Structure formats: structure tokens, C-alpha cells
Amino acid sequence: MDICIIGGGLSGLSAAYALRDKSNITVLEKKNKTGGCLSSSKAGKGYIEDFYHHCFSGDTNLFELAESLGIIGELEWLSGSTGYYVNNKIYPLTTPLEILKYPYLSVKDKIKLGILTLHSKKYDVNGLDDISAKDFIVEKCGISVYESFFEPLLNSKFGDIRGSVSAAWLISRIAIRSDRKISGEKLGYFRNGYNSLTEKLTQKLKDSGCIIETGNAAEKIIHTDSGWEVNGTHYDAVLSTINPSYLEDIGGPKIGDIPYQGAACMTIGLKREVTEGIYWLNMKDKAPYGAVIGHTNFVPQERYNEHIVYLASYFTGIPPEGLEKAMIDDFSSRFKVRRDEINWYRLNIDESAGPVYVKGYKKLIPEYEKDDLFLAGMFSLPNYPERSMEGSIVAGKHAASEIIRKYNL
Structure with a gap:
């Protein structure tokens, strides 16, 4: 049986991995490398992700995949500190003492915030899907907690559409990050970066006979009596992991109006630490x-022979004109970085980086099969209400299981 997987990100590769011994697999990826938003590029002595990543202690499917690939020993648990940049000043907010010292929340506000965090795992996210994150926080903690603490978080992840984001997403994010120690949150990272995961997975698939075509986007698909044609080649089944609206544009079924946003992530190599x-x-x-994500305040900078930061920006539609210059100019001025202190920088843009969990999003989530075409990706149920590497892996595995069931593979 011949199966085409559209998209070489984590969902597509995970699905291919589950199907590799049961059918002939072809993966089409428009970029010149696999990984999707988990792709990496050379930096210093190693590789750095094009878009920042870390994992959490509950990501069991990710760990199982890493163990299967023989790289679980590379997984490390490192401390991730947090802070806010307010009125041209950095305020660390990692330890209880730092939070108590934060001047933009009253003692009463801090107590409300603490209670919300402690109770975060008890909320039923399904009941929060139709409530905006802003309305939820204002009701539970007041407007000052929202404006001083949560609005910057929402802005950093969703930009101008932050007001549409559901409380289900926010409370899930608080819950997953509520297991903190005095030194900060423990987050997972592979010693050689996530490039080791995507490279090992890609190579394993090739060794199993899978065809991985990078630099080859799916441009046209046609439903036939015996399956599908993708770019003129016949396949018995197709699994798409791309934005459903893009799939519809190239001939696929209409899945629904799932809102997506783009990501613009600038990576900068520096001679000194700035955050x-x-x-x-x-x-x-x-x-x-x-x-601003100080990567080498999380991963030891000795691995790169330089300091690395990310500047994270999100947008809808197309990125703002002149964004690269605006980002590097603002960063240099705001953090007093001379141009001779910048070793390099590059801007990575994905105009369809992931869905936005707006109010009512759960009703939009598609099944794994629609009109004889299979679906898995960041829009799938395992990624609700907080998209993650774990959710993408599970979505790919579930879609593969549906293919196996339908065709008795």
C-alpha cells in the first residue's frame, strides 16, 4: 500500500514511524529540511532550533520515541527562570521572594495569583472553552493581575489577537507550568538539541525504506476512485499535517475555519549575556x-561558544513589513548591545506556525479522517488546549492507527 504524508514536521514523521513497516511511505516537505517548527540550523559548535523549544516531565510519548531512537540518554532537565520587562527594567519572577518584590502587583493581587496557580489543575478546561482568557482572569484575580502579569504572556504568544484566546488555553498553560521549585521550573532539553531527534527520526525512516522528499511541497491533490493523486502521483491513502486551509487550497476537503497564526522568530548569537x-x-x-528567550541562560553557553537569544513575535496573515530590521534595531537599543557584540542573527518565519485557541475552538477540531483523507497536526485533539511536541507526536500516532484500522494493515 502506498501512503503519502504531506508535511515533514513531528506529526508527519511520527505517523510515518508508526506505519514504516506496514506500507510504502512518501513524506513531502516543502522546506529543505525535516522537523517543521522543530527544525534546526547550525550555530557555534552545534545546532540551534529555528524556533525555541523545551519539553515537560509529562511528555511520555516524546520520551518513548527518544528511547526508541536511542537518544533518551541525551535528555537533560534544566532550570528555566522567568521575568518581565516593564518600564525599561528587567524584573525576575522565578522565586517566591522575587514575586513578592515585584512592584506592579499588590500583596492582595499576589495572593490571588497564588491561589489561581494552586487551583489550576482542578479546572475543567471544557467548561472554559467559550470564555476568554482576559474575562476569566479579570473575574478571578482582577484587572491589575491581568494587565501586569497575564497580558504580557498572552501578547508574547498571540500578539494582537490575544483578546480572542480562550481561558482553556491559559489555565492549561498555568497548570502544566505550576510544578516549580525554588530555583525555577525544570524543563527538558536534548544535550545536542532537538536536531538530534529530527535527524535520528528522519534517518530511521529512510533506513526503513521511507521516501523523504524535502524541498517538495504538495501543490495539487485529486481524489480518485482508487485513492488520491498528489502532484500527479497515485497513492492509496493520504495523511495531511498542514494547515487545513492550505490543504483545501490545493484540492483537499474543507475541514473548517481553524484560525492559524504565523511566527517570526529571530535567533541572535552574542558575545555577552543580556537578560x-x-x-x-x-x-x-x-x-x-x-x-526575549535567553537560550544560553537555560542551556550552557559553552556548548555554542557564544550566548544565544531568541526574539519571539507572532502575527496573522503576513509578517509586518521591515520586521527583521525593526526587531534587531529595537533589541540592540533596548538592551544596549553594540553591533560588534552581535556575531550573527537570522529571522525564521512560518506564516502558518500553529492554530490559535480562540473561544469555541474545541468545536472546530476535526476528526482524523475526512472524505477519505486522514488528518493530524497541531490542529488535532491531542494538541488541545496547549500545542506541544507531545501532542503532535500523539496526533501522528493516532492518525496512523486509523489508517492501520481502516486498511487492515
């Missing part, structure tokens, strides 16, 4: 990026 030891710095002050 005062903080890993994740949310920007409350207006800037052409919503967060």
Missing part, C-alpha cells in the same frame, strides 16, 4: 517582539 540571567523574559513594554 540578567533570565531564560524567559516577557515584554510588557511595547516592542516588535513579545518575548
Whole structure:
């Protein structure tokens, strides 16, 4: 049986891995490398992800995949500190003492925030799907907690459409990040970066006889009596992992109006550290990026022979004109970085980086099969209400199981 998988990101590769011994697999990936948003590029002595990544202790399917690939021993648990940039000043917010010292929340506000965090795992996210994150926080904690603490987070992840995001997403994010120690949150990272995961997975698939075609986007698909044609080649089944609206544009079925956003992520190699030891710095002050991620305040900078930061920005439609210059100019000025202190920088843009969990999103989630075509990706149920590598792997595995069941493979 011949199966075409559209998209070489984590869902597509995971599905191919589950099907590799049961059928002939061809993976089409429009970029010149696999991984999707998990792709990496050379930096210093190793590789750095094009879009920042880390994993969590509950990502069991990710760990099982890493063990199967022989790289589980490379997984490390590192401390991730957090902070806010407010009125041209960095405020660390990792330890209880730092939170108590934060001047933009009253003692009463901090107590409300603490109670919300403690109770976060008890909420039924299904009951929060139709409530906006802003309305939920204002009701539970008040407007000052929303504006001083949560709005920068929402802005860093969703930009101008932050007001549409559901409380289900926000409370899930709080819950998954509520297991903190005094030194900060423990997050997972592979010693050689996530490039080791995508490279090992890609090579394993090739060794199993799978065809991985990078630099080859699916441009046209046609439903036939015996299956599908993709770019003129016949396949018995097709699994798509791309934005459902893109799939419809090339001839696929209409899945529904799932809102997507783009990501613009600038990676910068520096001669010195600039975020005062903080890993994740949310920007409350207006800037052409919503967060500064000090990668080498999380992963030891000795692995790269330089310091590395990300500037994270999100958009809908197409990225703002002149964004690259605006980002590097603002960063250099705001953090007092001279141009001779910048070793290199590059801007990676994905105009369809992932779905936005707006109010009512759960009703939009498609099944794994629609009109004889299979679906899996960041839009799938395992990625609701917080998209993750774990969710993408599970979605790919579930879609593969549906193919196996339908065709008795």
C-alpha cells in the first residue's frame, strides 16, 4: 500500500514511524529540511532550533520515541527562570521572594495569583472553552493581575489577537507550568538539541525504506476512485499535517475555519549575556517582539561558544513589513548591545506556525479522517488546549492507527 504524508514536521514523521513497516511511505516537505517548527540550523559548535523549544516531565510519548531512537540518554532537565520587562527594567519572577518584590502587583493581587496557580489543575478546561482568557482572569484575580502579569504572556504568544484566546488555553498553560521549585521550573532539553531527534527520526525512516522528499511541497491533490493523486502521483491513502486551509487550497476537503497564526522568530548569537540571567523574559513594554528567550541562560553557553537569544513575535496573515530590521534595531537599543557584540542573527518565519485557541475552538477540531483523507497536526485533539511536541507526536500516532484500522494493515 502506498501512503503519502504531506508535511515533514513531528506529526508527519511520527505517523510515518508508526506505519514504516506496514506500507510504502512518501513524506513531502516543502522546506529543505525535516522537523517543521522543530527544525534546526547550525550555530557555534552545534545546532540551534529555528524556533525555541523545551519539553515537560509529562511528555511520555516524546520520551518513548527518544528511547526508541536511542537518544533518551541525551535528555537533560534544566532550570528555566522567568521575568518581565516593564518600564525599561528587567524584573525576575522565578522565586517566591522575587514575586513578592515585584512592584506592579499588590500583596492582595499576589495572593490571588497564588491561589489561581494552586487551583489550576482542578479546572475543567471544557467548561472554559467559550470564555476568554482576559474575562476569566479579570473575574478571578482582577484587572491589575491581568494587565501586569497575564497580558504580557498572552501578547508574547498571540500578539494582537490575544483578546480572542480562550481561558482553556491559559489555565492549561498555568497548570502544566505550576510544578516549580525554588530555583525555577525544570524543563527538558536534548544535550545536542532537538536536531538530534529530527535527524535520528528522519534517518530511521529512510533506513526503513521511507521516501523523504524535502524541498517538495504538495501543490495539487485529486481524489480518485482508487485513492488520491498528489502532484500527479497515485497513492492509496493520504495523511495531511498542514494547515487545513492550505490543504483545501490545493484540492483537499474543507475541514473548517481553524484560525492559524504565523511566527517570526529571530535567533541572535552574542558575545555577552543580556537578560540578567533570565531564560524567559516577557515584554510588557511595547516592542516588535513579545518575548526575549535567553537560550544560553537555560542551556550552557559553552556548548555554542557564544550566548544565544531568541526574539519571539507572532502575527496573522503576513509578517509586518521591515520586521527583521525593526526587531534587531529595537533589541540592540533596548538592551544596549553594540553591533560588534552581535556575531550573527537570522529571522525564521512560518506564516502558518500553529492554530490559535480562540473561544469555541474545541468545536472546530476535526476528526482524523475526512472524505477519505486522514488528518493530524497541531490542529488535532491531542494538541488541545496547549500545542506541544507531545501532542503532535500523539496526533501522528493516532492518525496512523486509523489508517492501520481502516486498511487492515
